[in-house]
Amino acid sequence: MQAYTKSVRERAPLRLKKGPLSKLVDEADSKSAPVDPGSRFESGEGHSTHAVVGRPTRSAATAVVKAHVAVLDGKPLRAALSEALDQAERLGGSERRFVAFAVRELSRHQRLLELWARSAGHPASKLQLQEDEALLRYALWRHHVTGATAERVVVEIGLPGPVRPRSIPDNVLVRALEAPRPPLPPEPLERAATQHSFPGWLVDAIGRAAPTGELEAVLAALNLEPTLTLRARPAGTRAEVLAQLASLGVAAEACDELPDALRITDDRRAVFDSGPLKNGRLQVMDLGSQQLAALCQVTPGMTVVDWCSGAGGKALALADAVGPTGRVFAHDSSKRRLSEARRRAAELKLRQISFPDAPRLDLAQVILVDAPCSGTGTLGREPDQKWKLSAKAVAQFAQTQGEILDEVAAGAVPGAVVVYGTCSVLREEDEDVVEAFLARHPDFSLDGGSLRVWPHRSRSGGFFGARLKKHAGPVASRA
Numbered sequence: 032m033q034a035y036t037k038s039v040r041e042r043a044p045l046r047l048k049k050g051p052l053s054k055l056v057d058e059a060d061s062k063s064a065p066v067d068p069g070s071r072f073e074s075g076e077g078h079s080t081h082a083v084v085g086r087p088t089r090s091a092a093t094a095v096v097k098a099h100v101a102v103l104d105g106k107p108l109r110a111a112l113s114e115a116l117d118q119a120e121r122l123g124g125s126e127r128r129f130v131a132f133a134v135r136e137l138s139r140h141q142r143l144l145e146l147w148a149r150s151a152g153h154p155a156s157k158l159q160l161q162e163d164e165a166l167l168r169y170a171l172w173r174h175h176v177t178g179a180t181a182e183r184v185v186v187e188i189g190l191p192g193p194v195r196p197r198s199i200p201d202n203v204l205v206r207a208l209e210a211p212r213p214p215l216p217p218e219p220l221e222r223a224a225t226q227h228s229f230p231g232w233l234v235d236a237i238g239r240a241a242p243t244g245e246l247e248a249v250l251a252a253l254n255l256e257p258t259l260t261l262r263a264r265p266a267g268t269r270a271e272v273l274a275q276l277a278s279l280g281v282a283a284e285a286c287d288e289l290p291d292a293l294r295i296t297d298d299r300r301a302v303f304d305s306g307p308l309k310n311g312r313l314q315v316m317d318l319g320s321q322q323l324a325a326l327c328q329v330t331p332g333m334t335v336v337d338w339c340s341g342a343g344g345k346a347l348a349l350a351d352a353v354g355p356t357g358r359v360f361a362h363d364s365s366k367r368r369l370s371e372a373r374r375r376a377a378e379l380k381l382r383q384i385s386f387p388d389a390p391r392l393d394l395a396q397v398i399l400v401d402a403p404c405s406g407t408g409t410l411g412r413e414p415d416q417k418w419k420l421s422a423k424a425v426a427q428f429a430q431t432q433g434e435i436l437d438e439v440a441a442g443a444v445p446g447a448v449v450v451y452g453t454c455s456v457l458r459e460e461d462e463d464v465v466e467a468f469l470a471r472h473p474d475f476s477l478d479g480g481s482l483r484v485w486p487h488r489s490r491s492g493g494f495f496g497a498r499l500k501k502h503a504g505p506v507a508s509r510a
């Protein structure tokens with residue numbers, strides 16, 4: 032197999048069929064309209080081709096490749112993306128959307144892209160530079176996943192290119208796009224792992240939790256761009272807020288699952304500048320997250336502890352639910368995250384939230400434990416996590432989740448309900464943690480059925496929740 036040892040100047044440049052590069056760039060820019068991120072079609076070749084979000088220009092592609100190089104270097108995707116966007120100040124809004132989308136896509140489809148690169152004769156081990164690896168992945172993704180022509184791909188990343196250093200010339204890139212794609216492995220689990228680009232152990236683990244026959248749909252849904260969901264405030268005003276958004280030209284629809292949840296159905300940027308979001312009539316909150324807050328069944332006047340409050344997403348929803356006569360004690364082991372929750376509560380003038388160092392668990396009727404977890408339900412947002420997680424890390428999360436539940440259970444009074452939740456789809460962090468907890472705590476029982484939000488069924492991230500009720504003594508039978 033060939034290694035790229037020569038400088039690119041020594042190689043023949045690709046001949047473009049039409050006009051000068053600048054003309055093609057202009058055409059490419061004007062033709063790329065933003066489309067529905069959810070729309071996709073089966074290519075019949077073992078993977079689905081799907082639409083592009085935002086506007087893929089040459090400058091945007093450069094930012095994508097730079098960010099992906101940083102991801103290959105081990106930088107968290109979020110940080111790599113924000114750094115690349117900071118450096119690319121001149122990009123317009125729709126180009127920035129493309130950059131964010133494409134950077135996530137390269138991590139989402141990493142395994143498939145590696146397979147295609149390998150079968151075209153370019154295994155990562157034979158590439159001289161990470162820039163080459165990132166460029167190849169970008170080209171293969173644009174061509175095979177989003178359906179861009181090879182010519183168009185060259186318009187976006189062709190030489191003389193702004194991505195430097197680089198040792199892979201345009202004609203080599205184009206030949207890689209023309210190479211036949213290898214068949215997927217025949218063994219079902221390996222096939223699913225390759226087709227949807229997941230590590231095998233994770234497919235195995237998701238398969239243990241997914242409803243029968245729905246594993247592939249779960250994997251496909253975890254590879255989709257997340258939808259933007261919001262919560263209308265105060266409760267019961269969704270219709271009014273939807274009408275306001277419509278009058279501002281922001282398309283949104285009611286979510287069937289909850290009375291105050293709504294989903295943005297068009298360009299997601301406009302809502303961020305809209306009055307309803309700026310004046311506190313809307314809170315950005317994943318549908319599953321809203322369902323978890325609703326599982327707390329909080330009513331006005333209640334006292335609630337949010338034990339893992341983080342940046343306060345659910346604490347704000349709980350504060351709205353208890354109203355001015357109730358109390359929410361927000362707690363988190365991270366002072367930094369809690370300071371963000373404090374800022375948001377102050378901004379919305381939610382005086383019923385306080386942030387005591389040691390919240391009084393014995394005063395609470397409901398204690399929410401929105402536990403630290405693998406985040407396997409929200410891989411759509413952070414696809415690089417697929418490649419960083421391990422079965423060992425999941426076991427470590429389960430251990431921590433059990434410990435947090437034990438700590439909270441010790442402080443709760445009989446009659447109180449501990450609501451346990453995660454944004455993981457894995458049994459090991461969900462049902463298994465709850466079952467092990469109940470086995471250790473005979474004075475607790477399940478209060479109602481558990482909540483399972485599956486990403487492929489509800490256009491949300493994947494979430495889990497269970498209500499655990501404390502009794503004065505051991506419970507004979509657990510419903």
Ligand SMILES: C[S@@+](CC[C@H](N)C(=O)[O-])C[C@H]1O[C@@H](n2cnc3c(N)ncnc32)[C@H](O)[C@@H]1O
Nearest residue numbers: 339340341342343344345363364365401402403
């Ligand atoms: C899933 S996040 C919470 C998200 C938050 N509830 C929201 O809705 O935005 C989990 C949080 O648990 C916190 N955490 C981790 N270990 C903890 C512990 N032992 N006690 C309390 N909080 C902990 C983390 O700092 C993190 O903010």
